[in-house]
Amino acid sequence: MADGNPRNWMWSDAIEMLSRAERMHRDVFSPRATRAQPTWEPPVDVIETDDKILIFIALPGVPPENVEAMIEDGTIVIKGRRVLPPQLRTATIHRLELPQGRFERRIALPPGRYDRVGTATSDGCLLISLHKAI
Template sequence: MSSHDLDAWMWADAVKRLERAEGLQRRFFKPAGPRPPRQWEPPVDIFETDEAVWVVIALPGVSSSRLTELEVRGDELLVAGERPVPAPDARAALHRLEIPHGRFERRVVLPWPRLALAGHELVDGCLYLTLHKR
C-alpha cells in the first residue's frame, strides 16, 4: 500500500469516526420537548367520623382564586392550583426562598369509597374540605 493510499484510508476512517461521534452527540444532547410545569405537593391531614371525612391541606399564600381543581373522582381527591412567588417590592433582593411556589397538585387516594365533596373553606393558609360518606 502506498503512503498516498494509507493517508486516504486514514482520512476516510477519521471522517467516518467524526460523523459517528457527531451523530451520537446529536442524539445525546437533543433538545427536550416541552417540560411539564414544576409542581409541589402540599401536606395533608385527614380525620374521620361516622358521617364524614375532613381533609386539611396546607396552602400558605394561596387564594381561592388560585385553586384550579378541587374534586373527588371515585376514591381519589384532587386539589391543584398555583402559589405565586410573593413580591413585596420589585426592588427587593431575594436572599432565601424556602416556601414552595408555582404549580401544586395533590392527589390523595381515600380509603373510603363513594365520598361526596360537601363543602370547602380556605382559612389562614389551610384548605378545609368536608367529604360526606354516602
C-alpha cells in the same frame, strides 16, 4: 455515647433529628414532574369522623380561587398555583422556603360515597369536608 458525657450525645441526637427533618422537608416540597410541568406537593392531613372525611391542605398565601379540587376514581386531586405577590417581585429575597409555582396533590379516599362537599379556609389551610352518604 462515646465519651459518656450526656451533653455530647444529646447534641449528636439533636443534630441527627434536624438533619432528618431537613430531608423530610426536601422530600415533601421537592418538585415533581407531571405532564411536562414541575409541581410541588403541599402537606395534608386526612381525618375521618362518623359522618365525614376532613382534608386539611397546608397552602399559606394561596387564595382559594387559585385552587381546584376534584374527585377522580376514588382519589381527590387538589391543584393550583402559588405566585409571589407583586410587591415582592422586585425585592431582594434572602431566603425563600415556601415553594412557588404549580402544585398538585392526589390523595386516595377511604372507600365510600359522598353526597356533599364543603370547602373553607382557616389559618393558612384549605379544608375540604366530604360528607358521607347514608
